Amino acid sequence: MKRNWNIDRRHFLRGAAGALVPLPFLNLMENAVAKNLAGEAEPPLRFMTLFKPNGVHPPSWNINGGTEFDFRMSPLMAPFAKHRDDLLILDNMGDFGFSSHANSARRFLAGRCDNTKTASVDQFIADRIGGDTPTRSLELTTEGLFTNQIGCSYISYDEKGDPIPRESDPQLIFDRLFRNPMSDPAQRARMSSLLDRVSDDARALRRKTGREDDETLDEYFTVLRETEQRLETMGQAASAVRTEFSKLERPAPAANLNEQVETMLDLVALAMWTDQTRCISYMLGNSNSRMIFDFLGVKEQHHYLSHFFRNFSRHNIDGLLKISLWHMEKFDYLLNRLKSYKDHHGTLLDHSIVLFGSGMGHSDNHTAQRIPIVLAGKGGGRLKTGRYLRYSQNQDLSRLHLALMRNFGIDVAEYGGATEPLPGLDGGAFDEYRERPFESWTKVEGGKMTVQGRLRMSDNLDEAKVFYLDVAGQQPVRIEIEFKDFHDFNFPYHVGTPIRLTGTVAEKDGRQVLTKISDLKSVFGNSKPNTRNG
Amino acid sequence: MVRNLTRLSLVAGLMFASNSAGSDFETKVRPFLEKHCLACHGAEKTKGDVDFSLFLSMADAELHPDLWETVSLVLEDGEMPPEDERQPGEGEKAAVLGWIEGEFFGEIESMPGELRPRRLSGPEYRNTLRSLFGFDLKVNIAEAEQTVAEKSLVLKLLPTDPPGASGFVNDTHGARLSTTIWDQYSYLADRALERYFAERKVSDAAEAETLVREFVPRALRRDLPDDRMAEIVRGLEGRSGDDLAEALKEEFKALLMSPAFLYRGFLMETNPERERQEVDDFELAERLSYFLWEDMPDEELFALARQARLHEREILVAQVDRMLASPKSRSLAESFGYQWLLLDQIHHERNDPPYLHALRTQPLDFLHYLFTEDRPVIELIDSEVTFLNALIADFYGSDRKQLEKFVKPKGIERMAMPLQKIVLEDSASERGAGILTMPGVLGMNEGPILRGTWMLRQVLGEHLGEPPPDVPPIQASPKGMDLSFRERFEAHRADKSCALCHDKIDPLGFALEGYDKNGGVIGAGQSIGKKKKKEVGAPGDIDTSGQLPSGESFADFEELHQLLLTTQREKIVRNAVERMLAYALCRKLERNDRPTVDALTAQILESNGTWRDLICGIAESVPFTECRNPDRK
Known part of the structure; x- marks a missing residue:
C-alpha cells in the first residue's frame, strides 16, 4: 500500500523519547512510582482504548486455524504484526445475532448492548486510578455527533449510563493538559502584566x-x-507541585484526518507518560462512521464501503481494505509511541493495558460474533502476551471487562451480566476452540487440478484478489481468478475454512496457479451459501 | 388600521390638553388606577405580573411604554376591568386613553438612545476576529455527512449569549462579562495571534510600524489619534527579532482584551454640551456593518468613514445596496430572522441532519431572498416563491418537478443538499402564505394553541403574558359524546380569564388544523397516522373556521390569510418594523422610538414597501444615525 498520506510529518513530540525529554519529567516519573506490596517500586498502571468503527471485513481480519502459540497473523494485522510479543489476540468474542451500530458502540466498553444503566469499563477504571492525576480521564473522538442514532457517537458512559462528551481537537487537548494558564508561572506573569x-x-x-x-x-x-485574585490564589497553590511544560511545543493544526489522529495519539502517549492522566478512550470514528478518507484516495463513505456485499464491487473492497489498514496502522502507531517512552522499569506499554477493537464483527451482516478484540501491553506483568486466544464458545465482552476490572483491583461481583471474568489473559487455563481435523492434498488430472486445503486471502492486501490454499507439507497453491469466479463461488465466504477446489492450472513465474474454477466444495459447510451470508 | 385611526383622532382631540404645564399622570391616571386597577394589580395582588402601585409619577410611567400600550388596548377593547367588576365611566376611560395616546405617545419627540457601550455577541466576535485576521479559528474535527459538530472554536468556547430584552442576542446589555468569558477571550486571542505571527515575519522596526498602522485601526474600528499611534510605535523601538515579535504580540493581545475592542461604542467623541448629536462616520460604519453583516466594517466603509462621507444619503443608500449584495448579508436571515421567528425550534421526530437541514434552511433561504432581493415586507406571509430540495419536495405536489436533478456522488448515503428557488403553482393554495405555511415552521409548534401563540407573538407582534401556572388539564369527552379536541378545548376556556388571551390565540391556531404535526396537508396522502385520521375524520370534517377578536370571521385558513393581508396588515408590518429596528439598534425599543416606528410603518404600508426600503429607512433613521448624550452631573 502506498503511504502517500504521510506528508509533512511534524516532529513536535515525536522526538521526545527518553533522552530528549526535559529533566523535570523524569523527576515526575519518580514521583509517580509507588511501592507495590512486596515493597518494590512500581510504576502506575494505565488503561487506554482505541475504537475501530464499522466492524471489520472478516476474510481479511480473521486468523485462520491457529492455536494459542502457533498462529499466523491475518493480512489486516500486518501493520502491527511486529508487536506480536506484546499482544493478546482474542477470538470468538461477542454475544449473538445482529448488532446495530449504536449497540456495537455500547457493547465495546459496557460488555453488552443492554447494559445501559451503569458506567462503561473505562470509567470504572478511571474512578479507581484517576484520582492522583490532574485529569481523571480523557474521552476522545474524531468526528461529530450522529444525532439520528446518538449512541453511535459514544463508547464511554458515566455511572448512570449516560454518554460522556468527547473532544476531537488535539490542540485543545494539548492546552488542557499542558497549558493551564493558571498553573504555569510564566503564563501567570503574562496575564498579570496584561491586566x-x-x-x-x-x-x-x-x-x-x-x-x-x-x-x-x-x-x-x-x-x-x-482575575488578579485568581492569579494570586493559583500562584500560591501551584508553586510547589507543578511541572514545567513550557518546553513542549504545541502541535500544529492538523491538515487532514491522518494528522489529526496521529497528533492525538502522540498526546495520548505523552499524557500517559507525564502522568497527566491514566485513562483514555479514543474513537477513531463513530460506530457507523460516514467519514471519507480522501487522503487515501478513497471517495466513498466508510459506512457505505463497510457494507461490502450490499455495495459489492472490486473497487469498493479495495477502498474498504485501505481504510481498514489505516485503522490498523493507527493502532501500530499508538503502540510505537507507547514503546518509545522509557523509564527504568521498561516502556510505557509494559505498564499499560491497551484495548483495541470494535463492537461488531462482520460489517455487512452486523454480527455480534468474532468481534475484533486485541489487548496490548503487559499491564505491569498482569497480562501474558504473545498469544492468540480463540475460545471454544462465544465470550461476552462483559467477561473481558470484568477481567480488566480485576486487573485494576476493582472488586465487582457482576458486570453486564458476567459473573466470571474471562479466563486465560494471565496465562491461566481456558477452553480453547478445537478445529475439526481435515486432510489437505493436491491432485492433477488432465490439465485440471483439484486441491483440498484451507482458503485464505493473500497477505498482501494490495493484491486482495489473490487467494491461497494452504496444503500441508508443500507450497501454498496460488489462486488468481476473474471477478466472475470470485463472485459466483463467493470466495470471501469460504475464507478461513477448508474447501475442495477444482480448476484449470496455468504456470506463472515457475509456479502452478489456479486460474479458472469449475467446482468448489466446502469440506464441512455449505458450498453454495446465499450471497448475503458473506 | 381601524385602531390607528382611533388613535389619531384621540390624539388630535386632546392635543391642547397636554399643552398645559405638568403631567396629567398624577391628576387623571393615578386616581383611575387606584379606583379600578390596584385591587388586582397592586402591591398585594399582581395578576399577570402587573403592579401599578410602582407607578407614582410620570417618570415611573416613562420606563414602561409597553405597559401603557397594553393598557390602551385592553381599555379600548373592554377587556379590562373584567365584566363582573365595576366599570369605569366613559369620561374616565377617555381621559386615560387620551393621556396614553396624547401625552404619553402622541407628542413624543423622536429621540435617539444613549450611546451605551455593548459587548460583541458571540457571532459578532467570531466574525470580527475572522475579518481582522483573515482566517477562522476552527475546531479540529473530521467532516462527515449526517453528523453535527461546532466547527467554530469561538462559538465552541464562548458561552451562548442569552437573548437580551429586545429578544435578540446582539442585545448584550444584560449579558455580563465574567471571568469565564475573560479566560476564553484570552485563550482565543492567543490562538489567533499565534497563527497570525506564525504566518508573518517582522524583522525590523519599520515592518513593525507598518503592521501596527494596519492592524490597530481595524481592530478598534476607527482611526486612532496620531499621538496614540506614535506612542505604540515608540514602545517597539530598539527591539528586533523574537523580542520584537513578542512585543508586538503583547501589544496586540492588550488591544484584543481592551474594552475598546470587546465592546462597541466606547471610542466615539461626544459633545457633552449638546443633548443629542449625529454619530460620527466611524460609529455609523460600525452600526451599519454589525446590522447587515454581524461583522466589523470592511475597507470601503472605513474609507468612506475616513472621508466623513458615509452619512451622505446617496452614499449611505449605495452602501446598503452593496452590503445586501454581499454574501455576508446572510447573517440577516441567520441571526435576525432566525431569532425573531424562533427558528431554532424547528425539529423533527426523525432527528436526521440532512432532513432537518432542509426544514431549517427553507425559511432561511426564503428570508435571505426577501431581505436581499428587494421583496415587499408583506411577502413574509404571502409569497409565490419558496425554496426546496428533494427531501422536503413531497410537501409541494407537482411543483417538485421544477427541481433540477441533484445527483449524489457515488458512495455517499445521505447528505445535506442545497435548496433551489421554485415558484408555487400546484401547491400555491396550501403553501402560499410564506413563512406561515412552511412545513418546518408548522411542525415547530405542536397543536393549535402553540401555533396560534407563535403567530400572535412573532408575526402579529402581540405582547402576551405567560399562561397562569395552575391550568387544569383538558377534560376527556364525557361518556357517549365524541367531542373533538376543539370542542373540548372550547368548553375548557369558557373561563373568562382564559378567554382573554385564548380568544386571540385559538382562532389563529385552529385555522391551521388542516396541517398535521409535521406540516403536511391532512388528506393529501402525507404523514398521518391511522389513529389520528379516526380522530379528525376526513379533511373536510376539520373545522378551521373562526373569528378574530375584532369581529371578522373566516371559514378556513385561506380566508384568515386574506384577513392577515388586509385588516391585520398594519399590525404585521408594524411588528416587522419594530423587530428589525430593535435588531439594528441592538436594544429594546423605547418610547422615543415610537415616531420612527410609526413613520416607517406608514411608509411601508403606503407603497407596499420592501425589506430593502425598510433597511434603508432604518439606516437613515434618528435612532440609528444619532445618539443622545447622558445628563452630566
Whole structure:
C-alpha cells in the first residue's frame, strides 16, 4: 500500500523519547512510582482504548486455524504484526445475532448492548486510578455527533449510563493538559502584566468619556480584579507541585484526518507518560462512521464501503481494505509511541493495558460474533502476551471487562451480566476452540487440478484478489481468478475454512496457479451459501 | 388600521390638553388606577405580573411604554376591568386613553438612545476576529455527512449569549462579562495571534510600524489619534527579532482584551454640551456593518468613514445596496430572522441532519431572498416563491418537478443538499402564505394553541403574558359524546380569564388544523397516522373556521390569510418594523422610538414597501444615525 498520506510529518513530540525529554519529567516519573506490596517500586498502571468503527471485513481480519502459540497473523494485522510479543489476540468474542451500530458502540466498553444503566469499563477504571492525576480521564473522538442514532457517537458512559462528551481537537487537548494558564508561572506573569496594561487603558477610557458611573466599565474592572485574585490564589497553590511544560511545543493544526489522529495519539502517549492522566478512550470514528478518507484516495463513505456485499464491487473492497489498514496502522502507531517512552522499569506499554477493537464483527451482516478484540501491553506483568486466544464458545465482552476490572483491583461481583471474568489473559487455563481435523492434498488430472486445503486471502492486501490454499507439507497453491469466479463461488465466504477446489492450472513465474474454477466444495459447510451470508 | 385611526383622532382631540404645564399622570391616571386597577394589580395582588402601585409619577410611567400600550388596548377593547367588576365611566376611560395616546405617545419627540457601550455577541466576535485576521479559528474535527459538530472554536468556547430584552442576542446589555468569558477571550486571542505571527515575519522596526498602522485601526474600528499611534510605535523601538515579535504580540493581545475592542461604542467623541448629536462616520460604519453583516466594517466603509462621507444619503443608500449584495448579508436571515421567528425550534421526530437541514434552511433561504432581493415586507406571509430540495419536495405536489436533478456522488448515503428557488403553482393554495405555511415552521409548534401563540407573538407582534401556572388539564369527552379536541378545548376556556388571551390565540391556531404535526396537508396522502385520521375524520370534517377578536370571521385558513393581508396588515408590518429596528439598534425599543416606528410603518404600508426600503429607512433613521448624550452631573 502506498503511504502517500504521510506528508509533512511534524516532529513536535515525536522526538521526545527518553533522552530528549526535559529533566523535570523524569523527576515526575519518580514521583509517580509507588511501592507495590512486596515493597518494590512500581510504576502506575494505565488503561487506554482505541475504537475501530464499522466492524471489520472478516476474510481479511480473521486468523485462520491457529492455536494459542502457533498462529499466523491475518493480512489486516500486518501493520502491527511486529508487536506480536506484546499482544493478546482474542477470538470468538461477542454475544449473538445482529448488532446495530449504536449497540456495537455500547457493547465495546459496557460488555453488552443492554447494559445501559451503569458506567462503561473505562470509567470504572478511571474512578479507581484517576484520582492522583490532574485529569481523571480523557474521552476522545474524531468526528461529530450522529444525532439520528446518538449512541453511535459514544463508547464511554458515566455511572448512570449516560454518554460522556468527547473532544476531537488535539490542540485543545494539548492546552488542557499542558497549558493551564493558571498553573504555569510564566503564563501567570503574562496575564498579570496584561491586566495592568488593560486596566490603564480602561481608566483612560473612563476619564476620556467622562462616564464615571458607567456600569459596563465597572463590570469590566470587576472581572480584572477577580482575575488578579485568581492569579494570586493559583500562584500560591501551584508553586510547589507543578511541572514545567513550557518546553513542549504545541502541535500544529492538523491538515487532514491522518494528522489529526496521529497528533492525538502522540498526546495520548505523552499524557500517559507525564502522568497527566491514566485513562483514555479514543474513537477513531463513530460506530457507523460516514467519514471519507480522501487522503487515501478513497471517495466513498466508510459506512457505505463497510457494507461490502450490499455495495459489492472490486473497487469498493479495495477502498474498504485501505481504510481498514489505516485503522490498523493507527493502532501500530499508538503502540510505537507507547514503546518509545522509557523509564527504568521498561516502556510505557509494559505498564499499560491497551484495548483495541470494535463492537461488531462482520460489517455487512452486523454480527455480534468474532468481534475484533486485541489487548496490548503487559499491564505491569498482569497480562501474558504473545498469544492468540480463540475460545471454544462465544465470550461476552462483559467477561473481558470484568477481567480488566480485576486487573485494576476493582472488586465487582457482576458486570453486564458476567459473573466470571474471562479466563486465560494471565496465562491461566481456558477452553480453547478445537478445529475439526481435515486432510489437505493436491491432485492433477488432465490439465485440471483439484486441491483440498484451507482458503485464505493473500497477505498482501494490495493484491486482495489473490487467494491461497494452504496444503500441508508443500507450497501454498496460488489462486488468481476473474471477478466472475470470485463472485459466483463467493470466495470471501469460504475464507478461513477448508474447501475442495477444482480448476484449470496455468504456470506463472515457475509456479502452478489456479486460474479458472469449475467446482468448489466446502469440506464441512455449505458450498453454495446465499450471497448475503458473506 | 381601524385602531390607528382611533388613535389619531384621540390624539388630535386632546392635543391642547397636554399643552398645559405638568403631567396629567398624577391628576387623571393615578386616581383611575387606584379606583379600578390596584385591587388586582397592586402591591398585594399582581395578576399577570402587573403592579401599578410602582407607578407614582410620570417618570415611573416613562420606563414602561409597553405597559401603557397594553393598557390602551385592553381599555379600548373592554377587556379590562373584567365584566363582573365595576366599570369605569366613559369620561374616565377617555381621559386615560387620551393621556396614553396624547401625552404619553402622541407628542413624543423622536429621540435617539444613549450611546451605551455593548459587548460583541458571540457571532459578532467570531466574525470580527475572522475579518481582522483573515482566517477562522476552527475546531479540529473530521467532516462527515449526517453528523453535527461546532466547527467554530469561538462559538465552541464562548458561552451562548442569552437573548437580551429586545429578544435578540446582539442585545448584550444584560449579558455580563465574567471571568469565564475573560479566560476564553484570552485563550482565543492567543490562538489567533499565534497563527497570525506564525504566518508573518517582522524583522525590523519599520515592518513593525507598518503592521501596527494596519492592524490597530481595524481592530478598534476607527482611526486612532496620531499621538496614540506614535506612542505604540515608540514602545517597539530598539527591539528586533523574537523580542520584537513578542512585543508586538503583547501589544496586540492588550488591544484584543481592551474594552475598546470587546465592546462597541466606547471610542466615539461626544459633545457633552449638546443633548443629542449625529454619530460620527466611524460609529455609523460600525452600526451599519454589525446590522447587515454581524461583522466589523470592511475597507470601503472605513474609507468612506475616513472621508466623513458615509452619512451622505446617496452614499449611505449605495452602501446598503452593496452590503445586501454581499454574501455576508446572510447573517440577516441567520441571526435576525432566525431569532425573531424562533427558528431554532424547528425539529423533527426523525432527528436526521440532512432532513432537518432542509426544514431549517427553507425559511432561511426564503428570508435571505426577501431581505436581499428587494421583496415587499408583506411577502413574509404571502409569497409565490419558496425554496426546496428533494427531501422536503413531497410537501409541494407537482411543483417538485421544477427541481433540477441533484445527483449524489457515488458512495455517499445521505447528505445535506442545497435548496433551489421554485415558484408555487400546484401547491400555491396550501403553501402560499410564506413563512406561515412552511412545513418546518408548522411542525415547530405542536397543536393549535402553540401555533396560534407563535403567530400572535412573532408575526402579529402581540405582547402576551405567560399562561397562569395552575391550568387544569383538558377534560376527556364525557361518556357517549365524541367531542373533538376543539370542542373540548372550547368548553375548557369558557373561563373568562382564559378567554382573554385564548380568544386571540385559538382562532389563529385552529385555522391551521388542516396541517398535521409535521406540516403536511391532512388528506393529501402525507404523514398521518391511522389513529389520528379516526380522530379528525376526513379533511373536510376539520373545522378551521373562526373569528378574530375584532369581529371578522373566516371559514378556513385561506380566508384568515386574506384577513392577515388586509385588516391585520398594519399590525404585521408594524411588528416587522419594530423587530428589525430593535435588531439594528441592538436594544429594546423605547418610547422615543415610537415616531420612527410609526413613520416607517406608514411608509411601508403606503407603497407596499420592501425589506430593502425598510433597511434603508432604518439606516437613515434618528435612532440609528444619532445618539443622545447622558445628563452630566
